[in-house]
Amino acid sequence: MTTSPVLQERKPGAARRDGHPGIALAVIAACQLMVVLDATIVNIALPHIQNALKFSTTDLTWVVSAYTLTFGGLLLLGGRAGDILGRRRVFMSGILLFTFASLLGGLAQEPWQLLAARVLQGVGGAIASPTSLALITTTFPEGPERNRAFGVFAAVSAGGGAIGLLAGGMLTEWLDWRWVLFVNVPIGVLIAVLTPMYINESERHTGRFDFPGALTSTSGMAALVYGFIRAADQGWRDTVTIGSFAAAVVLLVGFGLVESRAKEPITPLRMFTDRNRSGTYVIMLCLAAAMFGMFFYIVLFVQNVLGYTPIQAGLAFLPVTVVIALGAGLSQRFLPVLGPRPFMLVGSTLAMIGLAWQTLISSDSSYVGGVLGPMLVFGFGMGLNFVTLTVTAVSGVSAHEAGAASGLLNAMQQVGGSLGLSILTTVFGSASRDEAKKQLPSFLTDSSPEQKAEFTKTHQLPAPWGHEVLAHGISTAFIPAAAMAVLALATAWFVIRVRKSDLEALSGTAGPTAA
Template sequence: MTTSQLTQKPKPGAARREGHPGIALAVIAACQLMVVLDATIVNIALPHIQAALSFSTTDLTWVVSAYTLTFGGLLLLGGRAGDILGRRRVFITGILLFTFASLLGGLAQEPWQLLAARVLQGVGGAIASPTSLALITTTFPEGPERNRAFGVFAAVSAGGGAIGLLAGGMLTEWLDWRWVLFVNVPIGLLIAVLTPLYINESERHTGRFDIAGALTSTAGMASLVYGFIRAADKGWRDSLTIGSFGAAAVLLVAFVIIESRAKEPITPLRMFADRNRSGTYVIMLSLAAAMFGMFFYIVLFVQNVLGYSPIQAGLAFLPVTVVIAAGAGLSQQFLPRFGPRPFMLVGSALAVIGLAWQTLISSDSSYVGGVLGPMLVFGFGMGLNFVTLTITAVSGVAPREAGAASALLNAMQQVGGSLGLSILTTVFGSASRDEAKKQLPKFLANGSAEQKQEFAKSHQLPAPWGHEVLAHGISTAFIPAAAMAVLALVTAWLVIRVRKSDLDALAGTAGPGIG
């Protein structure tokens, strides 16, 4: 080794151990998996959380919503922070904040403590997640190598929800509900240690933070989601429901105005000028809205109607993870040959079929016929979509705006999920109340004195009438979910137009059969 080699200093921000792209990808994917699955890992543990911390039923919903709303609302600002401050630096900051919040949540002794920790988790996730996707563009060269990395990232994003349900069931049944939060601590610390070793720092860009845009977008979406949730309980004529929708409209309009006038907006509106990118955002929003609702209500069905334990409920979703991964792998393999559009069309059509099938669910449905079958169809369709949507959405974006573009795609997934779940909850609440009124005469005629007394206390129909009401509400809620998937299909059909030159840029090679 020469003297010059001995005295040569590494570039600022260079990884200490270069030449290990597999490890770098594993670190990035592990972060995304941890952040994504945290949106669902607590779902199966919710009854245990309610009993331990004395949550009311209404307040319990915010254990999920506090995370998803904060996460989705601040993703745009998180992506911008990575562009300005350096993506690796911001990535590590987000991971450490997420890890610390997970520890606080696991130690919570009061409801407000857990909710505060979930909000802080959302902030950490919003910082880390968009930066992790943007790091792929700076770690892997454009072409097949980057596309493979995008494929792994997309598969993790798609399967994270189902994995979270399985992990939540195992941790809750074998250990304690607190471990659905504690499990993030060792993983997060390991990611924080490995990141500076294997991932290079990105170039920093001068700029300003669009705080006004971040606040109006987050508050606007939170008001919109709250309006739907409030309507499910109090109805559409409730003054607070109307006020929430009004506030959402004002805030979101203000957000658009701010972004159109800001010198350095967190959401450059010119990104929507590309029809393919705009189309992918709409498809992601629509499919995520349907997916979040499907997971939530199927978990409810298998535990409350089929009587599954937490781990059984988690295992019930394992086949979905497998078919999502299979769909993602298939689309990644044949993307250079056929281009993104066919996979978006077929994937969205399968999502429509799966959700339409789930509208037939009833209290007599079995797991195989009423749950597994439609979930497999839906999951395979989602797998076909996630890789192609991810690659198309971030393709052709200037390096300076890569963080914002990736954050916008993730924001569409999280915000779409929150909106979709709130809309389905509104439909579910209305349908359940109507069915309960129909079942009430039957209950009063056939119910035992003990059941009637319980009904008088809780104002809810006990089993088996409660199962019928629940199943009817769930099947009805899947109607708007199917409509959301139809919107994705129509968008893929009418909006997406990918040319051969676009395909070459995406895949790094001229795929045969395109002309």
């Protein structure tokens, strides 16, 4: 029996059907689309998830934070795993875990079941996402072909949010909220099947996994976020709230000690020694914190107060994705000419104005005046910042550390989003409770015993009182969001000193961060 010459020549880890770069790129881009899309596709379904599984408004934030915390906290560890174990192998493992978690989330019957599935999704996304970008360098030769592949990857990252808004609206309205999770299953299975057929395995590198760093950082941020969310319901004097903040301090201090002594830390602390790079991390942390909170609460406003259907809500957010893309394109075009600082200053100012405008939202606000206007201003400001921050974060970094520098920026975006949402939720909870107490006399007079019991349980009032309470809580929550944008603006003004000459070697390398 003879062996085929093709089989004899095929190296270990080689694709079974090599020579199809278009299919390989489609597989990689599909993974990135699925991970990016997951944030917005679930956001649109939040009001329906809340009603189906009986989440309170404050606890509902965990549907977002459970994913973003684990995704952001383990992102750098996922990239390291690809380098050490082989990127294709790790890529497939992340996809399969993400797919399995999506199935479990769609089947959830209790809040804790959905949250556990979202945590697993975050772990899977943190494994798959960094390796998907790295696989482009393994699959495509340096030059025009690789540049085109990076262009497709960046376009998918930027457009995934808009696709998720529409897909989430259609799936929720035409089928059921569970399908915003079920939709990942056939896509994930197809990616896992095609990956070994069309994508080559990468060369393995020696190295160590910084599990203590990943564990202490993710656990510390989770404890901090839980403390804010707990305070929204139980107050600042609650024993569990205080204990959660204390645990966060201990874990985060422990994280700093672990990283300072680790031979191969998951977060190289030397990345923070450069003032410009540290400044970009602070700006991204602040703006992402405001952005995640804005999307969460505006989704609730347009569906629960304005009465929009899920599809209408998805369409309501599309103009924002357009202005974000316009701002990103404008900054990428003129960044080599003007340098990054003007874009950071103008972008942060616009974000601050948009968020301050949203503090005026009330139960009588319309979509155009109360929602669309401030979102467009905020979105354009964010678009000016995305590419600018990415380029500045890797400016002056050696080639072998560029991945760590950009990965830290992505981690800041995810972790900042979780932290910001929890802070806004604390303010929302306090403000809505105070407003509910003002509404309580008329409520007690007009409501049934069942409605009173429901209010006691969830701190919410049925319409029309519920609309007023919800709108007041949302408008008040945007006050700290605007303050976060002020901090971003101050950082851009006083900290950033990068010159446009520092970016000349990096022109054309920027790409949007994952939403």
